[in-house]
Amino acid sequence: MAKVLCVLYDDPVDGYPKTYARDDLPALDGYPGGQTLPTPKGVDFTPGHLLGSVSGELGLRRFLEERGHTLVVTSDKDTEDSEFDRELADADVVISQPFWPAYLTAERIARAPKLKLAITAGIGSDHVDLDAAIEHGVTVAEVTYCNSISVAEHVVMMILSQVRNYLPSYQVVLDGGWNIADCVSRSYDVEGMHVGTVAAGRIGLAVLRRLKPFDVHLHYTDRHRLPREVEEELNLTWHAGTQDMVPHCDVVTVNAPLHPETEGLFDDKLISTMKRGAYLINTARAKIADRDSIVRALESGQLAGYAGDVWYPQPAPADHPWRTMPHHGMTPHISGSSLSAQARYAAGTREILENWLDGESIREEYLIVQGGGLAGTGAHSYSTRT
Template sequence: MAKIVCVLYDDPVTGCPTSYARDTVPAVAGYPGGQTAPTPKDIDFTPGELLGSVSGELGLRSFLEKAGHTLVVTSDKEGPDSVLDRELADADVVISQPFWPAYLTAERIARAPELKLAVTAGIGSDHVDLEAAMSRGITVAEVTYSNSISVAEHTVMQILALVRNYLPSYEWAVKGGWNIADCVERAYDLEAMNVGTFAAGRIGLAVLRRLKPFGVKLHYTDRYRLPAEVERELGLTFHEDVRSLARSVDVLSIHAPLVPSTDGLFDDELIGSMQRGSYIVNPARARIVDRDAVVRALESGRLAGYAGDVWYPQPPAADHPWRTMPHHGMTPHVSGTTLSAQARYAAGTREILECWLDGRPIRDEYLIVDGGALAGTGAHSYSTGRR
């Protein structure tokens, strides 16, 4: 029998909901490109419930305990005395989320001799040391595409919020004011701006498609160029590298994975090459940008705004400078964990566990590391010192 340790974020401060704003969430059967939504044998939850916090347990407890397995669910993940560290010694599986990541470092992996599978409930597996996982033969999997559109929608929202100066305007309304001039002194139309994405995979391409109706000029760069028919359909301008892209756009949205070549990429020099008054939205990974370079650029006016929902580490300290820097639209890491998305990534997590426990192959598109090497989506999206 297997021991599964599941690290999830805390319940709401007021307790888990007894009712929800909506009675249902729309069902999604598949995604662009033909990939189907998760297809577990069964689920033990109601779609639209809060599944991503500790009480929700991703809807896994009944399924696992009926089969004789042990499930440990916790939000306590930091430090040598954390529940995660205490339970790692004999854990076969660790499940985590990008929003509340259990950082599976090489040191932690070394202290988990029984660990065979690391699952991301969602997308993005950079909180796992992939080199260490490959060396140990640990399988790493994620629920690819389960919340990609959720993140794309959040990105478009944050672009509009920055350019239209939405948050300060909302604050005036809450405070009882009618300060039109204060609201519009930093507000612009998105129409006719140059907007670009750094990477155009599942999320980046979804953002480009959603932005086209706004009458913007669309740009992108990616290690894999999109088909010519997609470029024509969306009127895309392709850039050979991110530096060309950064110089050319008013709004830059980041959708690349965190790999050695992107770690700290947006530093003072690269941000400084952007035209004054540009905006950056980063729903990818915080370490792709230099934390303090972003603060300096906002304070100097080089950037007109910065938004995103990814921080490092997660959760960030109370005195993290992004909490108080000017002209920002930061949120906690929530873009991919809507109640709609939770239904999909909980079902996908169960599908992965069903396959692994039954000795059946895990879907290729869910695999990041398998058999000691990058595999499936991992081979397409990630790079390590070996690749």
């Protein structure tokens, strides 16, 4: 029998919800491009309920315990002698979300001799040391596409909120004020701006499609160039690299995975080549941007705004400088954890577990590492140091 160790974020401060704002979720037929939604043999949860917190348990307890397996759920992952570290020693499977990642470092993987499967309930497996997973024969899988559209919607929201100066204007209302001049002194129209995405995979392409109706000029860079018909449909300008693209853009959105080629990409040098007053949106991974370079660029005015929901580490400490830097629109890591997305990534996590426990093949698009190397989506999106 398997021991499954699941790391989830804490419940709401007022306790697990007894009611919800909506009674149902829209029915989706599939993902753009034809990939099917998760297809587990069954689910033990109500779509639209809070599944990603500790009490939600991703809806897995009944399924696992009826089969005789053990499920341990915790949010304690970073403290000294954390419950995660204590339980990891004999775990067969680790499940973690990008929003509250259990960092599976090389050291932790070495201390987990039984570990055979690491599942990301969501998208983005950079919290797993992929080189160490390859070395120790650990399969890494994630629920590809489950929350790509959720993140793309969040990106568009953040672009608009930054360019239109929404958050400070909302604060004026909360404070009982009405000074229109203060609100509009940093407010512009998105129309006519040049907007570029670093990476045009599932999320980046979804962002481009959603921005086209705003009558902006769209740019992208990606190691895999899009088909000509897509470029023509969206009137895209392709650039060979990020360094080539950013000087042309008023807004840059980062939608790339974190790997050795992207870590620290937005540093002082690159940001200095951007238009003065450009906006940078990062819902990908915090370490793609140098922490202190972002602060300096906002303080100097080189960047007009920075918004995102990814931090390092996660959760971010109370004194993290991105909490107090000027002209930011940061949120906790929530873009891909809407209640809508949770229903999909919980179902996908169960599908992966069903396949693995029954000795069946895991979907190719869900695979990041398998058989001692990058596999599936991992081979397309990631690189390793080995």
